[in-house]
Amino acid sequence: MVRVGMIGSGSWGTALAWLLANNGHEVEVWSHKEEMTRMFREHHENTDKLPGVILPENMIFTSDLQETCRDKDILVLAVPSPAVRSTAKKMKEYIRFGQLIVSASKGIEEDTLDYMTDIIEEEIPQANVAVLSGPSHAEEVGRGLPTAIVAGARDKKAADMVQMVFMSPVFRVYTSSDLPGIQMGAALKNVIALAAGIADGMGYGDNTKAALITRGSAEIARLGSSMGVHMETLYGLSGIGDLIVTCASAHSRNRRAGYLMGQGKSMEEAMQEVRQVVEGVYSAKAGLKLAREYQVEMPIIEAVNRVLFEDYPAQEAVKNLMLRDGKDEIAEWD
Numbered sequence: 001m002v003r004v005g006m007i008g009s010g011s012w013g014t015a016l017a018w019l020l021a022n023n024g025h026e027v028e029v030w031s032h033k034e035e036m037t038r039m040f041r042e043h044h045e046n047t048d049k050l051p052g053v054i055l056p057e058n059m060i061f062t063s064d065l066q067e068t069c070r071d072k073d074i075l076v077l078a079v080p081s082p083a084v085r086s087t088a089k090k091m092k093e094y095i096r097f098g099q100l101i102v103s104a105s106k107g108i109e110e111d112t113l114d115y116m117t118d119i120i121e122e123e124i125p126q127a128n129v130a131v132l133s134g135p136s137h138a139e140e141v142g143r144g145l146p147t148a149i150v151a152g153a154r155d156k157k158a159a160d161m162v163q164m165v166f167m168s169p170v171f172r173v174y175t176s177s178d179l180p181g182i183q184m185g186a187a188l189k190n191v192i193a194l195a196a197g198i199a200d201g202m203g204y205g206d207n208t209k210a211a212l213i214t215r216g217s218a219e220i221a222r223l224g225s226s227m228g229v230h231m232e233t234l235y236g237l238s239g240i241g242d243l244i245v246t247c248a249s250a251h252s253r254n255r256r257a258g259y260l261m262g263q264g265k266s267m268e269e270a271m272q273e274v275r276q277v278v279e280g281v282y283s284a285k286a287g288l289k290l291a292r293e294y295q296v297e298m299p300i301i302e303a304v305n306r307v308l309f310e311d312y313p314a315q316e317a318v319k320n321l322m323l324r325d326g327k328d329e330i331a332e333w334d
């Protein structure tokens with residue numbers, strides 16, 4: 001048994017708290033709003049974001065960050081990516097040297113192009129930082145449906161610890177040393193999911209979606225290759241695995257937000273209707289910035305940016321993608 005502090009109690013924090021409690025660990029859940037802590041204390045359930053997943057009677061809920069960080073073997077940070085830096089700043093003074101913090105958030109910070117683990121390391125230099133990522137919708141993890149995921153850390157001991165704590169008969173955890181690769185795939189798959197959702201919303205078919213998933217994956221791989229991440233990671237659980245689930249699943253918020261935009265809603269209207277964090281909207285500009293910095297062609301990521309932020313009609317974006325100059329898939333001719 002280890003003591004875990006869950007920082008963030010949206011759908012993902014709630015599902016992970018449920019999983020960890022089922023693994024026999026002592027879990028304390030921090031919410032940034034008192035009203036959320038009251039909801040958890042009253043119902044032992046996140047009635048707003050993950051209804052139906054009942055947390056144990058003895059789980060502690062609080063809005064006191066210091067209490068959640070104190071005396072814990074592991075802290076899991078599961079707040080939306082735009083809140084990671086501000087939350088880490090607040091945590092800093094409560095973290096002891098070498099304390100393990102696992103980032104469960106997916107995104108790339110727009111201004112700095114930092115991954116979530118970079119932000120945590122910058123803000124809490126005394127911490128030992130890891131990441132947990134992969135195809136894992138909270139709605140399914142919270143029902144105990146078999147899921148596989150990857151735990152990344154700079155040192156093997158930390159990755160092994162995360163694996164040991166999270167692993168269960170319904171949650172299989174692989175370890176990895178490729179922190180950038182894991183987080184690049186995790187952030188950019190959300191942007192491709194917006195494109196897949198837009199295509200669904202416009203009434204296009206499975207051919208279109210398969211094309212977006214495959215060519216989206218080629219864009220991510222091209223960028224990854226220029227940035228020196230491992231291709232195995234991008235073709236692994238946190239890359240292609242998460243890309244598939246987020247583009248195809250009925251649970252996906254990014255796909256759903258895209259769907260609403262494909263049906264003619266604005267980005268703001270779609271985000272409001274989804275009511276849960278749509279990370280692809282925050283990572284889209286970062287993806288485009290990286291494409292420009294590394295001089296990599298990423299036409300789908302570029303098209304999503306135009307539709308999201310320039311009011312560019314989705315029909316036109318699709319036409320442009322289809323009518324780009326003909327390209328090779330492989331060009332090793334004799």
Ligand SMILES: NC(=O)c1ccc[n+]([C@@H]2O[C@H](COP(=O)([O-])OP(=O)(O)OC[C@H]3O[C@@H](n4cnc5c(N)ncnc54)[C@H](O)[C@@H]3O)[C@@H](O)[C@H]2O)c1
Nearest residue numbers: 010011012032049078079080081083105106137138276277
């Ligand atoms: N939901 C999933 O299936 C899933 C799976 C894997 C990873 N993730 C990642 O987990 C992260 C959190 O997503 P989620 O699904 O739990 O979101 P969610 O929309 O279900 O909940 C977001 C929560 O964050 C809270 N919040 C808003 N601003 C905050 C702040 N400044 N500080 C602290 N909390 C704040 C909100 O009150 C809300 O409870 C995201 O990066 C997401 O990509 C989600």
Ligand SMILES: O=P(O)(O)OC[C@H](O)CO
Nearest residue numbers: 134135136246252253254
């Ligand atoms: O599919 P989404 O957009 O709900 O994102 C949730 C997780 O990242 C899926 O692994």
